[in-house]
Amino acid sequence: MARSFGEDQAARPSASRVYWSDDEDDGGSDEDHEDREAEVLLKAKEKNRLHKWLGKKRARGERGSGENKSSTSAGRSGTGRRRPCLIHHSPSASPSASPIKKAKCPTSRPETEHESEVGDAALAEKLASVLLKPSQSTLEDKVSALSGVVSSHPLELFSLLLRSAKAHTGRKRPRDEGDDAGGRGEVEAGGGARKDEEPSAAAATAEEEEEEDLPSAERPRRAKVADLPCNAKAVRKFLSVLEEELRPPAGLQVAAEAGGRQQRREAEAASSGCSDDSGQGFYFTRKSKKAVYALASLAKQEETVEHIVELGGVSTLISVVRRCVNTKNVSVSRLHNPRGPQGSHEQGQACALAKSGIHKTAEYILKNTCLVMGFVSMNGQYRKQVIELGGVGALVNVLRCYSALCVQGHKGGGGVSETIQEQFRQENVLGCAAPLGRGERERERSQPDSPTHTIARRAAGALANLAHEDVRTKNLVREEGGVPALVLLLKAREFSVQVAAASTLKAIAFRNEDNKNQIVECGALGSLVCMLRSSDPNIHYEAVAVMSSLVHSSAHIKKLVLNCGALQPLINLLSSVDMESRREAALLLGQFANVQDPDYKSKIVQRGALGPLISMLSEEIVQVSEMAAFAIGRLAQNPDNQAGIVQAGGLRPLLQLLGSSYVNSQHNAAFALYGLSDNDDNVPHFLKSGCVSLLLNAKFTIQASKDCVRNTLRKLEEKIAQGHVLSHLKYLLSSEAADLTTKYYVATGLASLAPQSELHNIFMENKGLDVLFLYALNSECERCQKESIDAICSLGRRSKAFSRLPTLENGVRPGHHKASGGKFLGENYLNSDKFSDVTFLVEGRRVRAHRIALLAASQRAVEILGVERDEVKVEGVSHATWQEVLRFIYTGSCVVTEESDAQELLLQAERLQLEGLKHACETYLISTIDAQTVGSVYDLASRCNTTHLHKAAVWYTLSEHSRLVKVLGRKTVTEMLSKMFPTFVDSLTFSK
Numbered sequence: 001m002a003r004s005f006g007e008d009q010a011a012r013p014s015a016s017r018v019y020w021s022d023d024e025d026d027g028g029s030d031e032d033h034e035d036r037e038a039e040v041l042l043k044a045k046e047k048n049r050l051h052k053w054l055g056k057k058r059a060r061g062e063r064g065s066g067e068n069k070s071s072t073s074a075g076r077s078g079t080g081r082r083r084p085c086l087i088h089h090s091p092s093a094s095p096s097a098s099p100i101k102k103a104k105c106p107t108s109r110p111e112t113e114h115e116s117e118v119g120d121a122a123l124a125e126k127l128a129s130v131l132l133k134p135s136q137s138t139l140e141d142k143v144s145a146l147s148g149v150v151s152s153h154p155l156e157l158f159s160l161l162l163r164s165a166k167a168h169t170g171r172k173r174p175r176d177e178g179d180d181a182g183g184r185g186e187v188e189a190g191g192g193a194r195k196d197e198e199p200s201a202a203a204a205t206a207e208e209e210e211e212e213d214l215p216s217a218e219r220p221r222r223a224k225v226a227d228l229p230c231n232a233k234a235v236r237k238f239l240s241v242l243e244e245e246l247r248p249p250a251g252l253q254v255a256a257e258a259g260g261r262q263q264r265r266e267a268e269a270a271s272s273g274c275s276d277d278s279g280q281g282f283y284f285t286r287k288s289k290k291a292v293y294a295l296a297s298l299a300k301q302e303e304t305v306e307h308i309v310e311l312g313g314v315s316t317l318i319s320v321v322r323r324c325v326n327t328k329n330v331s332v333s334r335l336h337n338p339r340g341p342q343g344s345h346e347q348g349q350a351c352a353l354a355k356s357g358i359h360k361t362a363e364y365i366l367k368n369t370c371l372v373m374g375f376v377s378m379n380g381q382y383r384k385q386v387i388e389l390g391g392v393g394a395l396v397n398v399l400r401c402y403s404a405l406c407v408q409g410h411k412g413g414g415g416v417s418e419t420i421q422e423q424f425r426q427e428n429v430l431g432c433a434a435p436l437g438r439g440e441r442e443r444e445r446s447q448p449d450s451p452t453h454t455i456a457r458r459a460a461g462a463l464a465n466l467a468h469e470d471v472r473t474k475n476l477v478r479e480e481g482g483v484p485a486l487v488l489l490l491k492a493r494e495f496s497v498q499v500a501a502a503s504t505l506k507a508i509a510f511r512n513e514d515n516k517n518q519i520v521e522c523g524a525l526g527s528l529v530c531m532l533r534s535s536d537p538n539i540h541y542e543a544v545a546v547m548s549s550l551v552h553s554s555a556h557i558k559k560l561v562l563n564c565g566a567l568q569p570l571i572n573l574l575s576s577v578d579m580e581s582r583r584e585a586a587l588l589l590g591q592f593a594n595v596q597d598p599d600y601k602s603k604i605v606q607r608g609a610l611g612p613l614i615s616m617l618s619e620e621i622v623q624v625s626e627m628a629a630f631a632i633g634r635l636a637q638n639p640d641n642q643a644g645i646v647q648a649g650g651l652r653p654l655l656q657l658l659g660s661s662y663v664n665s666q667h668n669a670a671f672a673l674y675g676l677s678d679n680d681d682n683v684p685h686f687l688k689s690g691c692v693s694l695l696l697n698a699k700f701t702i703q704a705s706k707d708c709v710r711n712t713l714r715k716l717e718e719k720i721a722q723g724h725v726l727s728h729l730k731y732l733l734s735s736e737a738a739d740l741t742t743k744y745y746v747a748t749g750l751a752s753l754a755p756q757s758e759l760h761n762i763f764m765e766n767k768g769l770d771v772l773f774l775y776a777l778n779s780e781c782e783r784c785q786k787e788s789i790d791a792i793c794s795l796g797r798r799s800k801a802f803s804r805l806p807t808l809e810n811g812v813r814p815g816h817h818k819a820s821g822g823k824f825l826g827e828n829y830l831n832s833d834k835f836s837d838v839t840f841l842v843e844g845r846r847v848r849a850h851r852i853a854l855l856a857a858s859q860r861a862v863e864i865l866g867v868e869r870d871e872v873k874v875e876g877v878s879h880a881t882w883q884e885v886l887r888f889i890y891t892g893s894c895v896v897t898e899e900s901d902a903q904e905l906l907l908q909a910e911r912l913q914l915e916g917l918k919h920a921c922e923t924y925l926i927s928t929i930d931a932q933t934v935g936s937v938y939d940l941a942s943r944c945n946t947t948h949l950h951k952a953a954v955w956y957t958l959s960e961h962s963r964l965v966k967v968l969g970r971k972t973v974t975e976m977l978s979k980m981f982p983t984f985v986d987s988l989t990f991s992k
Helices: 031-038 043-053 056-063 112-131 139-152 154-169 201-213 232-246 250-258 261-272 286-298 302-310 313-324 327-333 345-377 380-388 391-407 418-430 438-445 451-466 471-479 482-489 495-509 513-521 524-532 537-551 555-563 567-573 579-592 600-606 610-616 622-635 639-647 651-657 663-676 680-688 691-697 703-720 723-734 740-753 756-765 768-778 782-798 851-857 859-865 879-891 902-912 915-927 934-944 947-959 961-968 970-987
Strands: 816-818 838-842 845-849 871-874 893-895
Touching: 112 139, 139 154, 232 286, 232 302, 232 313, 286 302, 286 345, 302 313, 302 345, 302 380, 313 345, 313 380, 313 391, 345 380, 345 391, 345 451, 380 391, 380 451, 380 471, 391 451, 391 471, 391 482, 451 471, 451 482, 451 495, 471 482, 471 495, 471 513, 482 495, 482 513, 495 513, 495 524, 495 537, 513 524, 513 537, 513 555, 524 537, 524 567, 537 555, 537 567, 537 579, 555 579, 567 579, 567 600, 579 600, 579 610, 579 622, 600 622, 600 639, 610 622, 610 639, 622 639, 622 651, 622 663, 639 663, 639 680, 651 663, 651 680, 651 691, 663 703, 680 691, 680 703, 680 723, 680 740, 691 703, 691 740, 691 782, 703 723, 703 740, 723 740, 723 756, 740 756, 740 768, 740 782, 756 768, 756 782, 768 782, 768 970, 782 947, 782 961, 816 915, 838 879, 845 851, 845 879, 851 859, 851 879, 859 902, 879 893, 879 902, 879 915, 893 915, 902 915, 902 934, 915 934, 915 947, 934 947, 934 970, 947 961, 947 970, 961 970
Parallel strands: 838 871
Antiparallel strands: 816 893, 838 845
16 A cells, blocks of 8 residues: 555644734833833722822922932822832832932922912812712712812812923923934933933933823833834844843942852842842843833844844843743742732732832843744744753743743632633623624734733743754753643633644654653643634644644554544534644544544544545645545545545545645545545446546656556456446446446546456447547547547557557568569569560650569459550559569569658559558558658558558557647548548457
8 A cells, every 4th residue: 555645744844933923012102101001000009190190299299308208108109210120029129228319399489389289289189089989980970079179179279280280391391203313323222312412310210200100192202113223233232231231230249259159159149139048139120121122123123133143142132031030030020919918908009019010020021032032043043042052941941930820810800800801891792692703802812911921922932933843952841841831831811822832832742752742741632622622713723733743653642632532623623714723633633544443534434524524625725635635545444434435525526636736635635546446336436537537647746646546547447347346337338327428437447447358348339439439529628539539549559450560569671571482583684675575655665574474473463454465555653663563573572662652652562463562562651650641541541452551540540649639630630530430440359
């Protein structure tokens, strides 16, 4: 049995993908606004923001001018000025230790204004209590309550609004478009200031604090990343910002250089933020956040990636990832506990808000760093550098830290998960609990992911790129403990995270038995089956692709997958709207069909796989039809399935695939037809569909396909030789109930495959030859005409009539003849006066001859010429030709050459009954038949009654039919064939 390519196709690696959205970090969005939107909007935070908006912050700032402002004071719980982000919340970085901020207070303001400010603060407090009162939940209630306050304090409220407007007027104006002109290349990564106008640290801090209080629409416009030039200079600036952040503090560096080994170890631990005893954290400033964001946006261009690698940025990026994700930091950063371990409820809220703000910046940096590493790892040249510098371990550490967090459900109000609440809200809006359609599902996915899911997704995508066809990376992922984390991510709440994890598992499982076994041991099969059962078709492909990598060349994993209940979900995927899922499902089913104990071939068909597979054969996508043919070829090894596939209409699309220009599709179709031909009930269907002609005429590239076709034809020939099969075919050929097309296809098939002993009965007695000549002469379909001519030629080759023509191949020298016996006068007496008794007058020229020579050659010649007279006039022949005739009569031999007029010589030989000369002319004319002379030669053979020349002209017309049509035209050739049909029929002789 020929081996199919389908098993090797399972080993084909899929194209590498990057599983992140390029639109997530749009340069037009303000990063500060994005951070604040992600925080929990607690009641205390809302109250504090309202106080800021109404001017209470300014009043408090003037009262406490020159004093330290605590971030935990009334109305500012957990919301101090924006400090460098401290991932590890340590005592040394508490809000009380923040630098002193001085209020901006005009010196010309009178002291009486201070008292009015206190009154304004009280009024603002009252407004806040009215607006945030829990009992007033609707907008109408809040408006009515607010109108009461306005009516009771109209002047005070007007004064308050006026002061608030004046306070905002003096703040930093938005930058105009003209400010960036000519200076965009000098924009710094941190704040958008130009190179020659670097503000001091105090001024930058004051500006950042003022911008924090403004709504996002009123904040100053900063330089967009799209405005920055994509060159080595810009990339070097951004990388230098990150390298500066990664340097340890000066004190730690001096201590490390001066101290011993223990001091250096403590300094390294403190600088990396991993000190277990001190709890000392590490800092990420706002400037580094913007630098990472700029690199992530510019890394979409190959030029930027090249600059990053050339400037040593890979090592910097890996260091950033390592610093961001250690186990202790992640456990602290993602601690969603609204209550503090000690203290009041408000203090717990303040602590939670502080942690949320601190660690959100770290997550922002981490997700963008993973994005840049993903772009770098897409390039095969840079991939090796990432691996050598430890990028695999850093990314695996990210997955280990964030995998469990992606699986946990976030709680909303009342302890119910936010996902369930959102789904319930959408269903209530729709009016019923109907499943989401494709459009609604796509809109839902367009919402930005949480930072946790984004980090996991991007890290998994970068690992998938690194593991692409790299054995070392695949082993490193397993050795670093990445397989359990990836398997756990298959249960993530976010669709994109599941897809990214599945893609990475597929990459590391490809041709790596150790990884395959560990993936299975970690329980990935159950999660993959659940993904297959998902109602979302977009998640199916990656799940089934992972299964394909696991199952390939692993018989024990095949059984484990089937035992997990994957068979029916895979069959259901054959009807999926996603073509790639259908292709992978067909490939898997074809591999499962080889499982022998128990036999899954019949199970797969019984569960409904046959119909979708047959419909996939007609798909325009080559890979889909290719895998469908592969699966059907495996299912066709079962006798019951063989008949079922043909009855379900699978034969014709398989025949169409034989004409495919794709080698794999062609071979899989040939292999499937080989299996179907093993059933007696399928043989009539093979012949009625014209399969024999297609198999004989198809062009195959590889030897395996040629072997399949040869074996299929041999098997069909064996089946036709059986009595009950041949009787059915004869009935179809002779029955009036059968249509002419069916008779035609049966006749063309039997011409090549019928037993030799049955040819006369099939084509003479049952009129099979009449059907073939009818299509050859009258069909307007060129293909049908050619197939019928080929079938007639096949009959001619199997007949003895055309196999023994006097040709050079059969040992006959064309145009030569020499008598084996008899006595001749010799050439010396030719045209000699010696003993001459008769004279021939040819074209006015006299030729001497002897009656005894003519009488010895042919009695018929003496009668025709009438040599009793002394002078005989010969007409209708040239002098040279008559000389050739006399030479044969005098010598008994002749040689017909190009100089001879063979046709005229043949006519004279037939007239005088000179058989030797006739044979020489006949063999010469047979050897010189071509498209221009075949018609005249056939007519000459009819006049001269030359059997061999007759047959030769008929055989040349049939065997060279295509060339004759091009030279003479179809009409002329058809007229010639119509004249030759009786000769062909009379010439056929079939041995029994």
